Amino acid sequence: MSNSTDFLLALEGVTVSFDGFKAVNDLNLYIDKGELRVIIGPNGAGKTTVLDLICGRTRVSGGSIKFKDQEITGLKEHEIVRRGIGRKFQTPSIYEDLTVFENLELSIPRGRNVVGALFWQRSEEVVERVHQIAKMIFLFDFLSRSAETLSHGQKQWLEIGMLLIQDPELLMLDEPVAGMSVSERAKTAELLNEIIKHRSVIVIEHDMKFVESIAHRVTVLHQGKILAEGDMDTIQHDPKVKEVYLGH
Amino acid sequence: MWNPTNKKLDLELVGFALIALLILVVLPLSVDAFRLNLVGKYLTYAFVAVGLVLCWGYTGILSLGQGVFFGLGGYCMAMFLKLEASSVANTKIQSTPGIPDFMDWNQLTELPFFWVPFKSLPFALFAVIAVPAIAAFILSFAMFKRRVGGVYFAIITQAVAAVLTILIIGRQGYTGGINGITDLRTLLGWDIRTDGAKYILYFVCCVLLLGSMFLARFVLSSKLGRLLVAIRDKEDRVRFSGYSVGDFKIFIFCLASAIAAVGGAMFSLQVGFMSPSFVGIVPSIEMVIFCAVGGRHSLVGAVIGTLIVNWAKTSFSETFPELWLFAMGGLFIAVVLAFPRGLAGLFTDQILPLIKRVGMRTGALPKPAPAE
Ligand SMILES: Nc1ncnc2c1ncn2[C@@H]1O[C@H](COP(=O)(O)OP(=O)(O)OP(=O)(O)O)[C@@H](O)[C@H]1O
Ligand SMILES: [Mg+2]
Numbered sequence: 001m002s003n004s005t006d007f008l009l010a011l012e013g014v015t016v017s018f019d020g021f022k023a024v025n026d027l028n029l030y031i032d033k034g035e036l037r038v039i040i041g042p043n044g045a046g047k048t049t050v051l052d053l054i055c056g057r058t059r060v061s062g063g064s065i066k067f068k069d070q071e072i073t074g075l076k077e078h079e080i081v082r083r084g085i086g087r088k089f090q091t092p093s094i095y096e097d098l099t100v101f102e103n104l105e106l107s108i109p110r111g112r113n114v115v116g117a118l119f120w121q122r123s124e125e126v127v128e129r130v131h132q133i134a135k136m137i138f139l140f141d142f143l144s145r146s147a148e149t150l151s152h153g154q155k156q157w158l159e160i161g162m163l164l165i166q167d168p169e170l171l172m173l174d175e176p177v178a179g180m181s182v183s184e185r186a187k188t189a190e191l192l193n194e195i196i197k198h199r200s201v202i203v204i205e206h207d208m209k210f211v212e213s214i215a216h217r218v219t220v221l222h223q224g225k226i227l228a229e230g231d232m233d234t235i236q237h238d239p240k241v242k243e244v245y246l247g248h
Numbered sequence: 249m250w251n252p253t254n255k256k257l258d259l260e261l262v263g264f265a266l267i268a269l270l271i272l273v274v275l276p277l278s279v280d281a282f283r284l285n286l287v288g289k290y291l292t293y294a295f296v297a298v299g300l301v302l303c304w305g306y307t308g309i310l311s312l313g314q315g316v317f318f319g320l321g322g323y324c325m326a327m328f329l330k331l332e333a334s335s336v337a338n339t340k341i342q343s344t345p346g347i348p349d350f351m352d353w354n355q356l357t358e359l360p361f362f363w364v365p366f367k368s369l370p371f372a373l374f375a376v377i378a379v380p381a382i383a384a385f386i387l388s389f390a391m392f393k394r395r396v397g398g399v400y401f402a403i404i405t406q407a408v409a410a411v412l413t414i415l416i417i418g419r420q421g422y423t424g425g426i427n428g429i430t431d432l433r434t435l436l437g438w439d440i441r442t443d444g445a446k447y448i449l450y451f452v453c454c455v456l457l458l459g460s461m462f463l464a465r466f467v468l469s470s471k472l473g474r475l476l477v478a479i480r481d482k483e484d485r486v487r488f489s490g491y492s493v494g495d496f497k498i499f500i501f502c503l504a505s506a507i508a509a510v511g512g513a514m515f516s517l518q519v520g521f522m523s524p525s526f527v528g529i530v531p532s533i534e535m536v537i538f539c540a541v542g543g544r545h546s547l548v549g550a551v552i553g554t555l556i557v558n559w560a561k562t563s564f565s566e567t568f569p570e571l572w573l574f575a576m577g578g579l580f581i582a583v584v585l586a587f588p589r590g591l592a593g594l595f596t597d598q599i600l601p602l603i604k605r606v607g608m609r610t611g612a613l614p615k616p617a618p619a620e
Pocket of ligand 2: 047048049090174
């Protein structure tokens, strides 16, 4: 690996243990600018935990996480977000009691302190931005609907939209197509291919078909460690991977 | 579920107008001075209920210690009034004239230092808001920055209410003890015990309450209001959208407490005393019940709920005083189980559709466009 400044995100020697159990163990992971990386691995491999560590939800026990060459371990969650890292949760996490429009509006990265939020004005520009994102995530016709009435797949899109409107440099998606129908999956793949043009994306996914449709580079995680890394073809033919994960 | 459409906000404005009509016109014209003063007392609790709509209904922060802030506001006001009532001329029979009577009974010979600034009305009025707000800030900062929430926060607020009550009762030389601060007489020479004064204070209380409701409405209809709902719903999503969630919780808790404190100050003025029986666990829980019965997602509901429960309490405890606590407990359980959104929810879900249907049948209301 060359000079570390080439990477948008660099995890080095990252370890976290829960009561002695090492969920992530001495992990090195480098993400380039503009890269789409897929992380796969069996249940409990530590995939979600890696995202938790990057976005500050869980504190590292050891190692370093650098974003744009700056250490981000120890920053507060909202500070990490403001540096340019967005994260989608494994189960769709949206504001059910608000409308689709309001969900997106609240995610616009302005007026984020108490005073700013109190005197926030819904300007033309805001409405336009919300409309633009809503079109991307196939929810333009649902803007005034209460978010709780959306289908599971639409909720997933909405959460992706809430991240897109923040325009993060690094977007992390935890199982974005879980619970989606076949046609919804295809649309999501199309959406991801659009999103990735402007930023780096980390996707965690179980669905191999979906992975094939988007994957550029794949990292296989197993028991908190990297088992293999490479393009989809190499991974699918790697005997170690076959054994622990693809296994059939 | 609750959905903040513009239509709902307009309905709220109608509700505000009806409350204003009720408390400013109908009640003053229809009840005697004694009953009106009683309504005024109920309305001081409505301030607390309005605050609870903000922090509990919208943000999901259940505080079982709002009596603390009501009480602190009330005590700040009562301290000023007590000092004015304890002029040297009024207290010349005491061994130390010029200090409040309960201090004299407790062998104090000098006004405690923290009482001294309360000789000034501007300071006392400032303290009515500032003291409870600072207390709320310290409590909420310590809790929310450490991510203590939910039931744990509710228990902590109970503990604070209990501790403050014990403190007030225990330090009677400084606080008036269990009797509280009593025998309040004048405000800058104006006798607040007369019917005329009570009448005026009642209207001041109404105006301040309506003002608090409009302030709360402004906050809730801003983006901050929608953020509060978002925090109640998915706190983590808000945090990972770049907001410092703790700041918003601290803000709304302090605002709710400051509003409760204004109610406390109006209580001291209208009822003429303040005592630890409005600070502790039981009154704090009662205030939550007022809000729950009216509907914790509705400013209008919270005020109406407060009036109805208190009216019931007064009529009930005149006839069966020992049964009231059971009735109240039963009421709370019934509301939580059967109408979690209180009277306001009952109104918007049941009564409003009924009115619409009847209105449409009689042709008074236009038919809505057919649903998709
Ligand atoms: N906060 C925590 N405390 C204790 N153990 C945890 C915690 N978070 C995760 N773990 C454990 O760490 C391991 C990795 O969990 P993680 O959620 O990262 O797996 P995953 O790869 O995302 O799995 P899945 O595919 O099921 O989502 C699991 O064994 C889990 O039980
Ligand atoms: Mg996971």
